[in-house]
Amino acid sequence: MKAASVNEIKQELQTLHSDKLVELCLRLARFKKENKELLTYLLFEAHQQPDYIASVKKEMDSQFTSVNKSNVYFAKKTIRKVLRTANKFIRYSGSAVVEAEVLLHFCFLLQSLGAAFLRNTIIKNMFEGQIKKIHKTIATLHEDLQYDYVKQLAVLTETDQ
Numbered sequence: 001m002k003a004a005s006v007n008e009i010k011q012e013l014q015t016l017h018s019d020k021l022v023e024l025c026l027r028l029a030r031f032k033k034e035n036k037e038l039l040t041y042l043l044f045e046a047h048q049q050p051d052y053i054a055s056v057k058k059e060m061d062s063q064f065t066s067v068n069k070s071n072v073y074f075a076k077k078t079i080r081k082v083l084r085t086a087n088k089f090i091r092y093s094g095s096a097v098v099e100a101e102v103l104l105h106f107c108f109l110l111q112s113l114g115a116a117f118l119r120n121t122i123i124k125n126m127f128e129g130q131i132k133k134i135h136k137t138i139a140t141l142h143e144d145l146q147y148d149y150v151k152q153l154a155v156l157t158e159t160d161q
Contacts, residue, residue: 038092049095057101059089060105064113069113072120076120090103096140111156134149
């Protein structure tokens, strides 16, 4: 079965009644956890972006507490998992502000693990990749926000060296 294009789906959804749309959304939510998480974001959290950012940061903090610091291999696996989760939450929001905030927090958490971890090539490349991503995201924001985030980024990169 070939999936229909987004435009075709949009046109078909516009012809449906609201009861049928609700039924389709609920059916879609039953199939995948990510669909349910996205619907939860759109319905309950999209209008409260600061609270959403705070909850994502709290989730990242709790995941970072479980990093196995005795073995770099296991630490890398946990850090990648945290980054995947962060990127998923960023994708749900689609907002550059959320992306900048979450990635900055991730980098600060990564840096808080200590210099021994940042000396590892893979973790260091992961850190530098996120810094590049933050730079790109900040460039798309309003000038006032850019100034605030550039200051935070300067603190982050200053302590990196």
